[in-house]
Amino acid sequence: xxxxxxxxxxxxxxxxxxxxxxxxxxxxxxxxxxxxxxxxxxxxxxxxxxxxxxxxxxxxxxxxxxxxxxxxxxxxxxxxxxxxxxxxxxxxxxxxxxxxxxxxxxxxxxxxxxxxxxxxxxxxxxxxxxxxxxxxxxxxxxxxxxxxxxxxxxxxxxxxxxxxxxxxxxxxxxxxxxxxxxxxxxxxxxxxxxxxxxxxxxxxxxxxxxxxxxxxxxxxxxxxxxxxxxxxxxxxxxxxxxxxxxxxxxxxxxxxxxxxxxxxxxxxxxxxxxxxxxxxxxxxxxxxxxxxxxxxxxxxxxxxxxxxxxxxxxxxxxxxxxxxxxxxxxxxxxxxxxxxxxxxxxxxxxxxxxxxxxxxxxxxxxxxxxxxxxxxxxxxxxxxxxxxxxxxxxxxxxxxxxxxxxxxxxxxxxxxxxxxxxxxxxxxxxxxxxxxxxxxxxxxxxxxxxxxxxxxxxxxxxxxxxxxxxxxxxxxxxxxxxxxxxxxxxxxxxxxxxxxxxxxxxxxxxxxxxxxxxxxxxxxxxxxxxxxxxxxxxxxxxxxxxxxxxxxxxxxxxxxxxxxxxxxxxxxxxxxxxxxxxxxxxxxxxxxxxxxxxxxxxxxxxxxxxxxxxxx
Numbered sequence: 266x267x268x269x270x271x272x273x274x275x276x277x278x279x280x281x282x283x284x285x286x287x288x289x290x291x292x293x294x295x296x297x298x299x300x301x302x303x304x305x306x307x308x309x310x311x312x313x314x315x316x317x318x319x320x321x322x323x324x325x326x327x328x329x330x331x332x333x334x335x336x337x338x339x340x341x342x343x344x345x346x347x348x349x350x351x352x353x354x355x356x357x358x359x360x361x362x363x364x365x366x367x368x369x370x371x372x373x374x375x376x377x378x379x380x381x382x383x384x385x386x387x388x389x390x391x392x393x394x395x396x397x398x399x400x401x402x403x404x405x406x407x408x409x410x411x412x413x414x415x416x417x418x419x420x421x422x423x424x425x426x427x428x429x430x431x432x433x434x435x436x437x438x439x440x441x442x443x444x445x446x447x448x449x450x451x452x453x454x455x456x457x458x459x460x461x462x463x464x465x466x467x468x469x470x471x472x473x474x475x476x477x478x479x480x481x482x483x484x485x486x487x488x489x490x491x492x493x494x495x496x497x498x499x500x501x502x503x504x505x506x507x508x509x510x511x512x513x514x515x516x517x518x519x520x521x522x523x524x525x526x527x528x529x530x531x532x533x534x535x536x537x538x539x540x541x542x543x544x545x546x547x548x549x550x551x552x553x554x555x556x557x558x559x560x561x562x563x564x565x566x567x568x569x570x571x572x573x574x575x576x577x578x579x580x581x582x583x584x585x586x587x588x589x590x591x592x593x594x595x596x597x598x599x600x601x602x603x604x605x606x607x608x609x610x611x612x613x614x615x616x617x618x619x620x621x622x623x624x625x626x627x628x629x630x631x632x633x634x635x636x637x638x639x640x641x642x643x644x645x646x647x648x649x650x651x652x653x654x655x656x657x658x659x660x661x662x663x664x665x666x667x668x669x670x671x672x673x674x675x676x677x678x679x680x681x682x683x684x685x686x687x688x689x690x691x692x693x694x695x696x697x698x699x700x701x702x703x704x705x706x707x708x709x710x711x712x713x714x715x716x717x718x719x720x721x722x723x724x725x726x727x728x729x730x731x732x733x734x735x736x737x738x739x740x741x742x743x744x745x746x747x748x749x750x751x752x753x754x755x756x757x758x759x760x761x762x763x764x765x766x767x768x769x770x771x772x773x774x775x776x777x778x779x780x781x782x783x784x785x786x787x788x789x790x791x792x793x794x795x796x797x798x799x800x801x802x803x804x805x806x807x808x809x810x811x812x813x814x815x816x817x818x819x820x821x822x823x824x825x826x827x828x829x830x831x832x833x834x835x836x837x838x839x840x841x842x843x844x845x846x847x848x849x850x851x852x853x854x855x856x857x858x859x860x861x862x863x864x865x866x867x868x869x870x871x872x873x874x875x876x877x878x879x880x881x
Contacts, residue, residue: 267594267707269319271311271380274840277303279372279643282826283819284650286370292657294359294370303373310355310377314384317346322385325526326710330467332518337466340526343388344469350381351421356392364403365419371653372646378579379642382586386714387526391424391464393579397572398425398476402495405543405568410495413505414474424470427572428459428477428496428532435461436727438478439487445479445494445539455479455496455539458516458531461721465530466498466515472507473498475532477539478569489546493569494539512537523713542568573722574675578645580722581678584686585641587715591693591708592634598706599627599696621696629854630692636851637689639844640816641682643823648674669744670751674815676732680725680805681812683718690715729804732811733789734797745786752779752818759825767828771821774852778814781859785810785866792869802870810862817856824848 280286280303287303289295321342328340350356359374360366381389399418402411417423434440443457455477459465466473475496484490500508512535519529543566603618612619621627648671655667694701694708701708719725737745756776759768785807793800827844835841 266323266705267590267711268597269315269322269384269590270593271307271315271383272589273307273311275639275642276307276376276379278823278826278840278844279646280376282830283643283823284372284647286372286650289370289654289658292370292654294368294653298370298373302369306358306369306373307376309353310380313350313353313355314380317349318381318388319384321346321388321526323707323710325385325387326523326714329525330518330528332515335515337468337515337518337528337530339467339469339528340387343526346385346388347391347469348421350392355381356396356421357419360396360399360419361403364399364415371649375582375646375649379582379586379589382583383590385526386583386587387524390524390527391467391469393576394426394464395421395424397575397579398427398474400575401476401493401542401568401572402474404571406495407540410540410542413501413503414495414497417472417505418474422470423472423474423497424464424467425474426462426464426476427569427576428462428465428475429569429573430461431458432460436723438491441478441480441491443477443479443534444482445492445541446482448538453479453481453494453539453541454536455494455534456536458533460531461519462530462532463527463721465528465532466518467528471499472501475513476542476569476572477534478566479539484546488566491566492545493542493566495542496534496537496539500538522716523710524717574672576722577675577679577728578649580718581641581682582645583718584682584684584715585638585645587711587718588634588686588689588693589638589642591690591711591715592631592638594706594708595634595693595696596622596631598700599631602698627696630696632847632850633854634689634692636820636847636855637685637816639823639847640820640851641678641685643819644674644816645678645682647819648678666747669739669747672739673732673736673744673748674811676723676728676736677808677812677815679722680719680728680808683715684725684809685812687712687715687719726805729808730801732808733793733800733804737786737789742786742790748815749779749783749786752814755818755821759821768821768825770849771824771852774856775814775817775821778810778817778856778859781863782810782814785863788867796870798870798874802868802873803866806862806866810859810866813855813859813862817851820848820851 281300286295287298287300324342325340330340331338354367355377357366358369358377359371362368378393381392395418399415402415418425429438431441431443443455443459445453445455447453457479459477475498477494477496478491479494480490481492496513497511498513500511502508514533514535516531516533521529599622600620602621603616604621605618607619607623612623651667652671655663690711694712697706697708700706756772759772789800789803789807824845827841830841831838
């Protein structure tokens with residue numbers, strides 16, 4: 266059976282030393298944060314995820330969810346573990362006290378989310394989707410709906426979902442058929458079928474709050490006619506008590522490769538009563554030129570995109586979280602499993618063979634996983650921290666910069682972290698050899714569970730197209746220029762006479778990777794305008810290049826912190842020296858990938874597009 270130990274020391278390093286969150290006393294939510302509070306939150310989150318959630322991970326995989334007589338049953342122990350998490354307030358670490366939360370910085374909530382996903386990914390999906398749905402209601406729902414629904418969603422009495430995909434359409438929302446018809450009382454009758462709905466039905470709470478995209482009858486075609494609706498599984502009375510069933514029927518649940526403890530439902534809406542979120546779109550007005558004037562599409566779609574972007578950050582973290590727990594088990598196994606002798610001579614003469622951790626290729630796999638885990642974690646937390654601090658601490662230019670960074674890097678972290686996370690989980694299984702293929706050790710479950718992260722919340726190829734086709738071009742490339750300037754500024758500051766020599770092993774590779782990234786950005790700007798397929802053909806390699814450089818930026822920053830700590834004197838010298846060693850590994854073994862990615866991205870679209878469709 267696999268084990269899990271929350272990486273509390275690593276999280277403390279990022280929170281206290283890299284981000285220095287205890288020093289941001291003027292930022293809302295940060296004022297009361299001390300090192301002792303950070304420790305208490307991390308220790309408490311570690312306790313519940315290690316002791317209650319992790320032991321149920323294999324149980325959830327073996328039992329799975331069951332669809333019996335029209336009802337969904339979750340695995341044994343899931344309901345109790347879910348309730349324990351909510352009873353402790355761990356779901357609402359970063360939620361405003363107004364809604365029952367603790368109001369702490371988002372990065373602390375992110376740390377708890379990582380622990381939940383590492384210990385039991387299936388169980389964490391119910392919590393994550395509910396929190397995302399509640400945040401949308403807080404942002405755009407009318408006040409009476411907020412008061413009616415949000416407190417019970419934050420307390421764990423009710424859960425929430427996101428409903429986009431239909432049997433015939435996923436990414437292309439214009440093709441959806443689910444319709445909404447306005448009723449005399451201002452509510453809407455929702456009719457249609459949604460599939461792949463995580464947590465769409467289960468037995469852990471008495472109600473489920475669905476956020477449903479639907480086309481509004483009479484409001485036009487395409488996305489302009491699409492809006493977002495709150496549709497409870499069970500109708501809610503004005504006093505908050507539950508009424509009758511709301512014509513939301515679970516038709517079945519999917520039989521999946523992984524995350525089997527997470528109920529993925531097919532939902533049929535049969536005239537279910539829904540409440541519109543956001544204003545109606547403005548009516549079409551024809552201008553003097555005979556063309557329709559630009560008009561607002563209301564807040565509903567904006568709310569859904571808010572939830573989707575938040576979910577993509579969460580899925581990105583799933584890649585890191587599963588890689589972390591897989592790495593922990595692989596590292597422990599390689600220290601125990603013996604086979605052969607070290608190439609440089611016997612290392613453990615008291616044993617008949619050396620542990621396999623002495624072999625270079627095993628160490629390569631372990632360091633590859635560790636370098637990704639620590640670098641990707643730092644990037645996600647830095648991005649969350651920056652977006653929070655930037656909203657409250659700075660002028661309009663600063664706020665624009667952090668907004669640009671978040672929007673630019675969201676598809677990058679979603680795709681890159683789940684792609685590389687899956688590669689790392691496979692490496693962890695490889696460390697076990699044949700034992701990794703056996704259910705007993707739990708590694709094959711990690712591989713199966715990790716695979717979904719590359720698919721849901723927008724398949725990774727779609728994320729790459731979104732990056733090059735939409736996000737890179739905002740305001741003539743302003744977001745990308747901002748990222749490049751930020752990294753360049755750091756490189757320049759660390760290249761002075763005083764710091765240049767000790768930072769050179771980290772700065773030179775980072776500069777080389779940045780040069781590759783900027784060069785391919787220019788190539789895209791020159792070639793994709795004439796032929797959009799050039800952008801599509803280069804997109805996946807370009808995204809991976811940007812992700813590689815962004816993590817490298819974090820490793821250079823972490824190296825700076827480690828060097829400073831060693832220079833100041835520390836009783837954790839081994840910890841910081843390992844940080845530097847892992848940083849050197851990343852710069853020497855991973856960052857050079859940007860050169861080959863650049864060549865692939867610039868190879869052009871012709872070799873991909875020349876064969877006719879019938880050739881495949």
